[in-house]
Amino acid sequence: MIRLGLVLGLVLFPALAWAAPVELEGHFKQGGLIFGKTDPDAKVVFAGTTVRVAGSGRFVFGFGRDFKETATLTVELPTGEVERRVLKIEKRSYPTERLKGLPPSKVTPSEKFLKRIRKENGEIARLRAVDTEEEWYLSGWQWPAIGRVSGVYGSQRILNDIPKRPHFGLDVAAPVGTPIMASTDGKVKMVEEDLFYTGGTVMIDHGHGLVSVYSHLSKLDVKVGDFVRQGTKIGEIGKTGRATGAHLDWRLNWFKERLDPELLLGAMPKN
Structure with a gap:
C-alpha cells in the first residue's frame, strides 16, 4: 500500500x-x-x-x-x-507497434457498432467531467492487480498502416479470475458488464476530477454508488470487450487529461 x-x-x-x-x-x-x-x-x-x-x-x-x-x-x-x-513539462517518447495483414473488422468497427460506441463514449465522457469536492485521492495509490505489465501508457499501434488511438492505460496481464482491488478510495460511478471496447468496466471517482477506469473485467463485485476503500476487491481480471488476452487495463484521468498511473506507483508487489 x-x-x-x-x-x-x-x-x-x-x-x-x-x-x-x-x-x-x-x-x-x-x-x-x-x-x-x-x-x-x-x-x-x-x-x-x-x-x-x-x-x-x-x-x-x-x-x-x-x-x-x-x-x-x-x-x-x-x-x-x-x-x-x-x-x-518534460516531453516523453512512446513505443510504437506496427501490425499488418489484420482483418478490416479488427482495425475499424463497422457502422453497425458505431452508434453503440458513440453512446458509450458519451456516458464515459460525462462521468469524467464530474468535479466533486471530496479528497478521496488522499488515500494514495496501490497496484490494483498483481501480474505482468503487458502494456504501458502512451504506446500506439499502427494497424494495416492506420494509426490508432494511443494507449492511455497501464495493462497488467494475469489469469482470468485474478482479483482486482481499488487502487484508491472513491465512489463507484459506473459498473458495466459489456461495453464495446472495454467489456466489463468499473469507473471510480476519487474527487477533484480524478477518475480511474478498470477494464476487461470478467466479474464485477461493486455497484454504482458504492464507496470503496483502497484495497477493496472490485472485480476480477478477464478478457471481455476488445481484448486479445486476459488482462486489466487500468487508467487514470484528470477530467479530459489522461494520466499515467504508473508514475504514482512503486515496484509491482510480489505474489
Whole structure:
C-alpha cells in the first residue's frame, strides 16, 4: 500500500519552491499528476481553467500524453498577491507497434457498432467531467492487480498502416479470475458488464476530477454508488470487450487529461 503522505516525501516527487505560500509536488512530465496546496480561499487557474481548491487548501491538476511543453499556473491569494509561474513539462517518447495483414473488422468497427460506441463514449465522457469536492485521492495509490505489465501508457499501434488511438492505460496481464482491488478510495460511478471496447468496466471517482477506469473485467463485485476503500476487491481480471488476452487495463484521468498511473506507483508487489 502506498499512502499519499509517504509518496510525496520521495525523491520521485521533487517539490517546486514558490515565493508565495503555494506548494506543488508531482511529476512535471507528460502523463504526470501534480498535487498542490495553498490558502483555501485562493483562486487557482491552470492553463486557463479554474481549478477546485478544497477547504484544506489542496488542489490537483495533470498533464496528458501529448501536453505542450509549458503551461501557466496562476494563484491569486486572498491578500491580492498573485503568483504566476510558467511550468515546464518534460516531453516523453512512446513505443510504437506496427501490425499488418489484420482483418478490416479488427482495425475499424463497422457502422453497425458505431452508434453503440458513440453512446458509450458519451456516458464515459460525462462521468469524467464530474468535479466533486471530496479528497478521496488522499488515500494514495496501490497496484490494483498483481501480474505482468503487458502494456504501458502512451504506446500506439499502427494497424494495416492506420494509426490508432494511443494507449492511455497501464495493462497488467494475469489469469482470468485474478482479483482486482481499488487502487484508491472513491465512489463507484459506473459498473458495466459489456461495453464495446472495454467489456466489463468499473469507473471510480476519487474527487477533484480524478477518475480511474478498470477494464476487461470478467466479474464485477461493486455497484454504482458504492464507496470503496483502497484495497477493496472490485472485480476480477478477464478478457471481455476488445481484448486479445486476459488482462486489466487500468487508467487514470484528470477530467479530459489522461494520466499515467504508473508514475504514482512503486515496484509491482510480489505474489
